[in-house]
Structure formats: C-alpha cells, structure tokens
Amino acid sequence: MSAVGLAQPTVVERSTPMAGAIELVLDHPQAARTATPGQFFQLAVSAPRTLLRRPYSLAWADPARGRIGFIFNVVGAGSAWLASRHEGHLMDVLGPLGRGFEIEASGRPAVCIAGGLGVAVFPALVQALRAAGRPVLFLQGARTASQLLPAARLDGADVLVSTDDGSAGLTGPVTRLLASAPLNDADFYVCGPTPMMSAVIDLAERREVPLARIQVALETPMGCGVGTCLGCAAPRRGGGYLLTCHDGPCVRADRIDWRRMEDAMHA
C-alpha cells in the first residue's frame, strides 16, 4: 500500500457467476479484513480513451483467504476492459470507500430485494446478516433464469425469484414477490436499477412500512469516489443533494427524494 486505500492486488480468479456477468477475485488481504457489505472500490482501467476509475460494490470478502470479489456486467469500454482481466493480472484499486449497510444484530427478519446486477452487492450482506442472527428472505429479480445469481451464493437465505420472461419463479418484476413478504417488523435492503428501487419505495409507502427501515445501495454516475468532485449527487429528501460516494452508497430510503432521483437517473 503506497497510500491510504491504494493497492495493486492480483487477479486470482475470473469466472461467470451467471449469464452476462463477470466475477473477478482479487488477492487483497487488507481490504478483505476491513471492507464491509455495501462499501465500494474504485478500479482503475486502462482502456483506450477512458479516464475515470470505475466504482464497484464489494460482492464478498473472505478475510481467511485474503480475497475480495466483484460481480459486474459489461456496459462500456471500462467494464469491457475489466472483464478481460485474467488470473495473474495486476489491478489498481482504491478502497474500500463509502458507507456500507448498517446491520443490527437481532432476531428480526431481514428482507433483501435485488434487481438485475444489483444482486452483486448481496453475497457479503447476506453473510453478515446471517452472522448477526437475522433470518434472511431474499427476493431476486432478473430478465431471465440464466441471469439469476445461483441461490448457493446466498447461503442461509430463503431465496424467491422472479423473471421478466417467466423462465424461473414468478413472472414479472421483483416487486411482485414483495406481496408475499412479511413486512411487519422486517428491515429491508434494496439494490437495483433506480426505477426498481423507486417501485419498492412506492409499495413500502402504500403498505405503511417506515422508510427508515429500508436501506438502499445507490448507483449514480461517479467521478472521484472520495467526496471531492461532487459529481455523484443524489437528490436528498427536503432539498439539496447527498453524495453517493460520501454519504452512501448505502443510505436509508427516507433520505432520498425518489421523485427527483427517478427524474435524474431515468428520464
């Protein structure tokens, strides 16, 4: 480590955890010890013409083996470059950064709701929730069956799935699974596309679930990742903005102005 949080870990494994996704495993003992579920790393890329680091949530950490994992899909030149890394490649990584999920030890149920690649943040969280004694109900939505993260990766959770094309589980958006979820007394953890998270919030409000019981992992465009560029603004309830990198990425849902958030990320 040449400076706080900067490291050059080696890729020790590359795999395809589900269709359309890549998983990179890095040998990074320090981060494996210190990173918490929901925190993120800034991964440098060297693709032609790209500039900024790419922020990725920690998928999981294994302190015993000194390894951390990231799960992502290819959306542009930066992620394509990362997806072409293989065993033995050196990476340039900054992190862990930001605020992860708050996890309270109790016997109350935890409901995780993942849409699409939003599932990438959950393996670490499920493990931490189970370690805190929480029963975990896991609701996962994807376009099609092959794009679901296998339930074995969410060990200890009761997993229900939905797919847009009906190829597995319930047909339709992941919010439909919520209809059968126990809402009273549960804490909620949500990560997915902004419209999906917004739909979950709508439903929660209609069912009178206090939004403070819902934590979301935000995704916005991001520059520096450390709070200096002010590029990753997320509309704050009551006016102004939070910074995804500094105040999040994991925040309680009542801190976000979801109407303005949808305008910004989805219009």
Next chain:
Amino acid sequence: MPDQVNLAVDLGRGLRLRSPVLVASGTFGYGFDAPQVDRGALGAIVTKGTTLRAREGNPPARIAETASGMLNAIGLQNPGVDEVAGVYAPVWRSWDLPVIVNVAGDSVEEYVAVVGRLEGVAGIAGIELNISCPNVALGMQFGVNARLAGELTRAVRSATTLPLMVKLTPNVTDIVAIASAVEEGGADCISAINTYVGMAFDVRRRRPVLDRGSGGLSGPAIKPLALQAVWQVASAVHIPVVGIGGITTPADALEFLLAGAVAVQLGTVNYVQPQAAREIHDGIAGYLRDHRVPDVRSVSIRPINVVSHV
C-alpha cells in the same frame, strides 16, 4: 550542482510555496478529503469555489466521461463563505500547507463581500478569483469581457490584502486581452485555464448526458489547448502564471513550465491517480537535477516577464 534543487515558487505578495504543484479548485474540496494525496508534495491547496451563501449545486447527472476527459456541471455546490471562514479556516491554520480560497459570485458586490469576509481570517493564504465558472447562470460573464474582468479584479484587489490569483476561462476569443486586464486590475498572479465548455449526448435517451446540457471539459483531452493558452498569456503579462489543464504526468507539468508557467495545478488527475501529485513533484525535481536547472522558473524556454518576484 547540489543534490537539493529549488522547487520553491513565489506567486507574489508574499505567497511563497515550497512546491510548484498545487491542486486545482473543485478537485480537492476544502482539503479534508482524499487522504490518498500526499500533502507533502503540494505547494498549496486551492479550494472549491466559494460563494456568499451556500449553494446546492446542479441536479444530476453532473459529470460525464468523454474521450480522455470528463465534463462536469457541478454548479458551485459549496457551504458558503461563513462556514469556510468560521469552521474550515481555523483548521487550516494548523496545517503547514497554504490554502487558497477560490471565490465565485454573480456580481461585483458578491465577490467583494466574500473576499471581505475572508479578510483577516487566519488560515487563508490567498484568494483565487473564479471569473470563469461555466456551470452557473452568471458565472462566466466577468471572464469573457476584458473590461468587466479588469473592473472586478480592481474591486476585489481593493477589498483584500491577501495575494490575489485570477483564474481565466479559455472560452474567449482573446485570452491575452483578459489576462492583461486582470494584471492591470491588480492581480498578483494568473491561473490558466479553467474548463472548456462542451457537451455529450446520450444517443439511447436522445438527450444531453448532463442535466444542465453543457459542462466544463477537463482532463488530458484539453492539455494541448491549455498549453497554447498558457504560452500566450505568459508571453503577455508580467506576473506569474500557474498552468492548469489535463496534467497527469511529470512530463505534462514540465510542458507547462516550458510554456512559461512557474507552477501548475492538478485537477482531474486527482480523481484518477491520487499519487500523481507526488510523482509530478518528484519528476520536476529530477528534471531540474538532470538538466542542471537552478529553479522552477528557469525551466521556461524563454525569459519570463516577471518583474520583481524572486
């Protein structure tokens, strides 16, 4: 030739810096974040643009990556000068690193009020006058008009005893005219340049990527443009010029010194390679040693017109 080279620079009115490497406004907050950047390599920090009242900034999306660059339209999100003077400056006072406050406003009165609030506040080493913000309604009016730029500089000059750096926008037809006007208005030094106005479009959503439409382009993409602006300005004025624009390597920084700058500010690179400040500092030192150049000012490939500051 001694092993020790002289990296110190004098930007005028007592603003003497141990290193010619500064961090640019808007890329380093108020100096409290980004612990990855080695403070020991820096000559000074230039803060986020600060206005009289707190500003929320623009709606997202505020940034967009472009080819070897990025667009930003942050909109001067800042806590306002009272917070800066009352809360931040007392902390800066204990630092061994000078902090230059970047000041922005919509009117001469606002600039003067902000600078007035900073006058006599311990912990503030200088003012950088932002007459060139492309991302707020009235931000750039002063920077594109030589007469207004000169008048604003003069008004601010008489409102502060602090060293005064004026940051120029490149979005003008004749940057030399603006530079000369701010020199005449009483600027101690000039920083050049701020971002270039640009756009990017989202072809799938059929709209500009940035909520505001346009933004300021920074990063390696603008370096040749910035070098030409610095070359022109440094040829024309008699005060020190601090070069800014797409610097990511020691060689980039040296290009600005060759063009006539006496110091540089690092901006976008801080987001990508936090160790750049240290590498560039050490790279400049190594260059001075290897080329037997006595100090940073002597790197310029022609005499700098600076009259007094040595």
